[in-house]
Amino acid sequence: MAIRLAGLVSGMDTDSIVKSLMDAHKLKYKKTTDKKELLTWKQEKWKDLNAKLYKLYQEDISKMRLQSSYLTKKVTSSNENLVTVTGSTSAPEGSHNLTIDQLASSQYVTGGVLGSSVTTSTKLKDLGMTSTSGNNSVITITNGDKSRELIVTDNTTLGDFLNACKETGLNASYDTAQKRIFISSKASGLDNKFSITTGEISSNASISLNTIKSYVNYSGLTATEQGKVYDAIQLLEGKSAAEIDDLYTKAENGTKSTDPAEQKAIDAVTTLRDLVIKKAEKDVKASSTQQVKEEIKNTLISSYGDPDAATLSTLESQVQAEIDAGRLPADTDVTGTAKEWHKKNQAVLDDIKAQVASKIDDGKLTVPEDKTREEYINETAQTSYDKLTQANKTTLFDNLVAKKLATEESQTKIQDTYDNNIESYKNGLLTGSEGLVAQMKIYAQNSTIINDSSANNLSKLKLGEIDGSAVTAATTDDMTVVEAADSKITLDGAELTGSSNVITANGLTITLKGKTQGETISLSVNKNTQEIYDMVKNFVKNYNAILKEMNTLYNAASTRGYDPLSDDERESMTDDQIEKWETKIKDSILRRDSTLGTVRDAMRSSLQTSVEVDGKKYSLASYGIQTSTIYTENGLLHIFGDKEDATYSDREDKLMKAIEEDPDTVMQVLSGISKNLYDTMAEKMSAIPNLRSALTFYNDKEMDKLQTQYKERMSKDEKKLKALEDKYYKQFSAMETAMAKLQKQQSALSGLLGNTN
Known part of the structure; x- marks a missing residue:
């Protein structure tokens, strides 16, 4: 940071004056900063709300929409230590006898x-x-x-x-x-x-197998991919050369076969062929890049001559030291390496000079008045260069090569080299005399x-x-x-077996833990109305929680006149005051948010739909699941007859009664309405290009794009303010210079007139 000595002649507090002037200008640009801060808070609030909505969608609503969630019956066992049993709605009610003869x-x-x-x-x-x-x-x-x-x-x-x-x-x-x-x-x-x-x-088969593995880069594949390679190779066993040629032609042309066995063999050859092509493309890309990289290195050092005797001697000593330390091979050409280092070092020095010149052009460095531009560049670059070790210089040279390798010109050259070499290299690996097809034939026949x-x-x-x-x-x-x-049990006199210790039979899922050894276990199957009721109740509870939060956010009080605090405002407030101020803004950040309102209303509307069963329409209200007459609840649901609901606990419990008397209709109605809500939420968080990501209820992409725009605008504003501040200081500096000259002239004039002491 530049040190300014202002006001020495005039006696004015230049810093305070400039600060006051700049504070006035900063107010002009604060709106952008405020918008960015508000958008950040809005994103944070939406991320939290989105996570809660998705959890409701993925867990409660997803479970409610599946009819299998309603197909349960309660089963009790006389010996839970040996067996536990669950039942679906198809499980016959009543008592059953079970013995466990063998565990899997x-x-x-x-x-x-x-x-x-x-x-x-x-x-x-x-x-x-x-x-x-x-x-x-x-x-x-x-x-x-x-x-x-x-x-x-x-x-x-x-x-x-x-x-x-x-x-x-x-x-x-x-x-x-x-x-x-x-x-x-x-x-x-x-x-x-x-x-x-x-x-x-x-041994021929072994050699060909290892060759094929090298062609497909077997060691670089995942375990799953390696398994596919072995599956493919084993399908070739025993096939003739003509069959291999035919399979390869069909794989190359994408031919499909109506014979499953032949299609499996075609797929096997396709797998191997695709992996070989993938490796070939990777190899040629790497070799093309390396070729251009070497050309860049040679171009960089070719314009420099050999070092003088003193420099060469110094570099040779450094090379020998690296050899002695084991960092270079013992047979390294000392003189040749020293000359190469010298040329690389000169390229690094010239690059440092170019960077210094660039900083001067960008105004980051200023050429002193007593030096020419060229002198300043050479001295500054040499100072930086002298601080580098040879390892540093080598690294900087490699960075310089990498920088030039990344240019559009180099990338075009790499692509051209790749295009010229890929076909011949790929064909050699596939159909050459030692290629994939030849190796597959050797393996198949041996x-x-x-x-x-x-x-x-x-x-x-x-x-x-x-x-x-x-x-x-x-x-x-x-x-x-x-x-x-295998596991073996006897259920109601019938012997049943299974590959695991979980056996499913007659609607019962039986989990075995031990052998009965003469004991007969009694099972009792009854309707599991309570589990279904609790599932619906849990959904209503979680739905109400998220809906209540959405209502609070949407209907939040206005915070007109509350803007994000500036740095100066923060300095004048306590931490507690700052927290209260920002919390008030954050709590209202989604007030009247159109996206929030749309999602909330869509969810509420979905639950107001009806489902037709056997010609009769049913809704949630048919089972006593209704909204309150208190309009301020804004759509919260209540289950009439729920003992934990103080307001409606005295009403008839229609839901439990329906589950006990007509569970199939309850299943169809509640799963149907839940599916409507599930589909609605899925539609509301479907991806929209450049606007919204998948599984997201708000326009996250649009917000990210807007954040980027604000950052760019703030960067430009900061540059403008910096330029304006520099302008003011230059003006005051010019004033100080003029006043200093005036004082000097006055002193000289006084001396001429004999008025000095």
């Missing part, structure tokens, strides 16, 4: 103890996993309709095996403390048993798995060949297998 269980495999030095990074070949014939071993993991084939190479690790298990949907981990492998299915029941077996696959249990490869992992129910190869150490099992 998941399949669990616990491996034996591995060596103390084993980790997930340990290679399987180091654990002794080999093939008897010299071909590549393959581990096949099957879980339901998902299957993975892990080809064991010299680099395959224990972690790769566990990940292959996970890709089929299994839980798989290696406990480093217990030194055991743990594998289990995520779901219980016989349908979810899994198998892990070993075999052989040719991927037949040969069983090789004689090598007992899984035993090297302290596992055995697992077929889903037992260990088929020799058991190793203390490996254990818990077989998958």
